[in-house]
Amino acid sequence: ETGVTQTPRHLVMGMTNKKSLKCEQHLGHNAMYWYKQSAKKPLELMFVYNFKEQTENNSVPSRFSPECPNSSHLFLHLHTLQPEDSALYLCASSHEGTGDGGYTFGSGTRLTVV
Amino acid sequence: LAKTTQPISMDSYEGQEVNITCSHNNIATNDYITWYQQFPSQGPRFIIQGYKTKVTNEVASLFIPADRKSSTLSLPRVSLSDTAVYYCLVGDMGNAGNMLTFGGGTRLMVKP
Numbered sequence: 474e475t476g477v478t479q480t481p482r483h484l485v486m487g488m489t490n491k492k493s494l495k496c497e498q499h500l501g502h503n504a505m506y507w508y509k510q511s512a513k514k515p516l517e518l519m520f521v522y523n524f525k526e527q528t529e530n531n532s533v534p535s536r537f538s539p540e541c542p543n544s545s546h547l548f549l550h551l552h553t554l555q556p557e558d559s560a561l562y563l564c565a566s567s568h569e570g571t572g573d574g575g576y577t578f579g580s581g582t583r584l585t586v587v
Numbered sequence: 588l589a590k591t592t593q594p595i596s597m598d599s600y601e602g603q604e605v606n607i608t609c610s611h612n613n614i615a616t617n618d619y620i621t622w623y624q625q626f627p628s629q630g631p632r633f634i635i636q637g638y639k640t641k642v643t644n645e646v647a648s649l650f651i652p653a654d655r656k657s658s659t660l661s662l663p664r665v666s667l668s669d670t671a672v673y674y675c676l677v678g679d680m681g682n683a684g685n686m687l688t689f690g691g692g693t694r695l696m697v698k699p
Binding site: 475477508515516518561563564565575576577578579580581583 | 619621623628629630631632633636674676688689690691692
């Protein structure tokens with residue numbers, strides 16, 4: 474257990490479905506991130522939240538909608554996804570301002586779009 | 588953003604020391620060097636972080652030369668369970684807006 478918890482671990486959804494991924498951290502970190510990892514590709518940064526404010530949206534399609542209600546929770550709302558969106562979605566957190574410690578990642582949600 | 592270059596893959600045998608080098612020629616003054624380990628279908632796990640010279644913890648050592656344009660992760664006496672992908676990440680971890688980018692990583696295969 475890393476201190477960053479992601480649910481669900483696995484998700485299968487149809488292209489017309491709406492689902493949400495959840496991430497929770499109790500490490501006292503103030504920055505949270507969503508990454509996407511497709512098969513045999515590097516991790517792609519999707520969104521950055523710093524003190525609950527979204528600071529970066531890395532040209533992600535609007536069918537992915539993040540939400541950060543507080544510094545401990547992060548959601549990724551999904552709707553009308555495409556099969557190519559099937560991937561491992563990883564949440565991470567860090568403590569901005571100290572420069573040390575790096576990112577702490579969750580175990581990810583394995584998403585399959587059918 | 589400092590771009591990193593690592594070997595795509597490496598093979599080793601149990602009990603050997605493994606050194607993985609990362610090149611980051613345009614590293615900035617405020618950038619730290621951080622290494623992560625990732626197993627299949629799991630998130631990357633922090634291994635070690637450094638700014639200059641040498642850093643050692645219970646699992647690895649990190650060697651950084653004076654010019655900081657490269658770094659070497661050293662894994663002493665690897666075991667089969669060290670088979671994983673290792674990522675070198677360079678950036679200012681103190682600023683979440685820096686959008687640190689992971690490269691392709693080095694796939695380490697440890698053989699019996």
